[in-house]
Amino acid sequence: MTAATTATLPDATVPDVSTLAVTKGHGTQNDFVLLDDRDATLDLTADLVRRLADRRAGLGGDGVVRVVATAALPEGAGILVAEPAARWFMDYRNGDGSVAEMCGNGVRVFAAYLVDLGLWDGTGELAIGTRAGVRRVRRVPAVDGDGDEPWYAVDMGVWSLPGGPAAVEAGFDAEVHVHGLDVVRPALSVDVGNPHSVLVVGDDELEAADLTRAPVVSPTPPAGTNVELVVPLGESEAGGVSVGRIRMRVHERGVGETRSCGTGAVAAAMAVRTWAGAGAPDVWLVDVPGGTVRVSALADGHAELAGPAVLVAGAQVDLRAIGMR
Template structure:
């Protein structure tokens, strides 16, 4: 696979931009190698690249940039000077977001393909939510040869112990489901509202192409996860593992096939509801596959799953921007 390259400033309408297309459990992205920050990545260009009919198509656009070239990367460099690469993530609607758990894995694979990461050591990657550390790990037997594991950083319940005790601190109305549902807010570097449903029939009935209505309404928007707990089992190593099934409406995107931070939030919420003795390891089934969430002793949460690069695309930027 050839290396994707940014060929100039969009305002000057350079005629070619080579990008890659990749996904993590079918949460898909347009990826740009812009190590020198030469590309003027405007919200309009993001929207047009992400457009599934008139562009390349994706849930978001991710640019890999050397941290020294991007002001947004300065806090990550302050947190850890080893974060020399920055994941510049944009939602499909052109807005910026703190980070994306599936996107972190895919951009790590891109960095490996480009030769800026050896795939053996730890990749220290800056994001707007702080530094993320990525390593390659063995995948479960049914998966591809390698998975990527990401330390997603600290998590917390914005509602504190009171929300944990009550099990909820918000309400969410979902199209296709009767009455508003209780939701638990979970922060994993970006905001989430997790709603437990009674069964898989309810999960299937939800119409997530319509944005759920959240009360109280978060000023910066939120991601909404609908989850059905599927129980617990003990794996071959004697570790207690929980399992949940999830669908998600992502802020700035709509329903997606997977959401990495959403999977973390879903597992953390179900673990909170389960109480003392609940598993620290969770398998989260999403429409696009399965990821593994591990609650770490230091207050962080870890996400592991596959990453795939499927194509390089040579974009005619002038034609892309000319579409009404």
């Protein structure tokens, strides 16, 4: 497909121009409305984000991803000092219009979108600016059985456990009440550039959990948190490497339950790896409702997330139809 390359709101002095060029894409069914605003002329308001992401009256999506020149944003100055090659910035907004630090599935879809726009040739390593710092992306072969299209692997940066050694020793540093489950569960806080709370449940509990309502986390993180429910599935050997596997559902702050969450997959894998202790695998397959991604713990304390990225369609949104004109 070829997406439109100009995504700007029409000038109010030109009444006959009333459309916005967009692209729809997803990473393991975590879906986004994508906007090409490389020249930073679009006023991406919270209201516009909510209307585009509305699944009944708009295009529908878990969030909105804008391509914009890193140099055009105030927060881009620090990014370019750290990495001058990070020419493009992923401006990510949750479906409720709130600004988010980063989105692991969104980064992969962003990279695929840059290829579609002719802004990256898909070779080598791509540096992307985000509010969580620079993210580096490369194309890699898909995991066996996931089609012929390449996956995108993202260095997600340093992950950490905000609770420190005490949380590692105890195995938790928070408690979570999940609607649909009888008792409050212990959870481990994980930071992947954005906050996460990970808890273990059984198979039946994973199905029973009501994630239409936000889980209640105590103590409540100041900026909120994503909550991951995980079922460890054990380990296997692949090419002489031990690979762990988990199943996961997620409630994303500002969105609700999503079919997948890239940073959540990293947080879940690193939490289970921490609980497993010495000798735990460095590579984990994470099964989410929308598919499977791979998380790898890297030697430098970083984590890598790999998975598919799909661009579904390009469209022209009638701004009057969504109440924006």
